[in-house]
Amino acid sequence: MRNAKNFPLVFVLLALASTLASAYDPSPLQDFCVGINNITDGVFVNGKFCKNPKFVKADDFFFSGLNKAGNTSNAVGFAVTPVFEDQLPGLNTLGISIVRLDYAPKGGLNPPHTHPRGTEVLTVLEGTLLVGFVSSDQDGNRLFIKVLYKGDVFVFPIGLIHFQLNIGDTPAVAIAGLSSQNPGVITIANSLFGSKPDISPDVLTKAFMLDKKVIQYLQSKF
Template sequence: MASYVFAFVVLVLASTQAFASDPNQLQDFCVADNAAKVFVNGVVCKDPAIVNANDFFFAGLDKPGDTNNALGSKVTPVNVNNLPGLNTLGISLVRIDFARHGLNPPHTHPRATEVLTLLQGQLHVGFVTSNPPKLFTKILNKGDVFVFPQGLIHFQLNIGHENAVAIAGLSSQNPGVVTIANAVFGSNPAINDDVLEKAFQIDKKIVDYLKSQFWTDNN
């Protein structure tokens, strides 16, 4: 009986894992119909009869992003929202530009693992595991690759003497992004002060100060 129970548990866990990322497509393609008024887990398919090559095409990733902001970085995404042909294919990518000392601040992708390749410059990168938290960090140079597991807090900081550029692939057509500081101190409506005071063990004045800041979005 114990072996049957064990086998059942393994089967359940395997089934759960199978549904933990974007589902596999059941046809050659399902181009996103962004004009559809139907809400589903994903995007409704465009009529295949009117699909054309432009549905699978995106131009402009060679152009640097505008890093003139408080973070000194800019993320340019290519996902199902601007490349409809990605719908149901389970992938997307981003270009990340960094000014000198630019930061892509601590954030998570709730639906995707990220694999980053540095094309130019030097980055200090890292991610933090779930509790108990452990930091994995590395200095990247041109041509280096680093992986950020799905859902874990991670960051990239330009520590070189020039601008930096990276390309990252993500294992979801719409990976999502939660920027930690923005979400905690810039949410609308705001999180209760008592919650933040106790969670961060800081004075209410500091909480109010942080809430009053303009939290930059580099996406």
């Protein structure tokens, strides 16, 4: 009988645990929470202070610049223009963000990476992209790959490694929405071969089954 009395409490606790485990960015409990860095007259919420609502203006919810191409003159031929909370303070606590992605012709690459806090939905505005993501070890590391053309949409699930490659002869442009105001990015090559301090070459040699000199060469590049 004692266990039966405790059953409702256990059920509530399990339900709460399930809800917390499935939450990403916190749901707002007010109309908006425009992020500010100055603590004067501010309230701290999820890493940012909120501007006093009395002083909020339309410009706090506005960003201009996604019409401008990013500079793809770099080793991978790729540029990202982010519109996160830092660029658009009105996004604070709303759980969304957006980026512009520019790819150089014939091989511009957004290298394999993950977003630990957000799912990404990508729309091609110009050009032709080869895109894909890899499922987790639990799902057998399956590769899901697709060629996208102007107007096509593709989604990359939260936390999974994904990439985009321009396979066309002209520059490519895409817009991506993400399900976090700060989705984060972990670029796989940078993280493994460019960490500070370096990961021990012995670890990477065994993990990638390569000669240690190859690993050391890759680390020198990053």
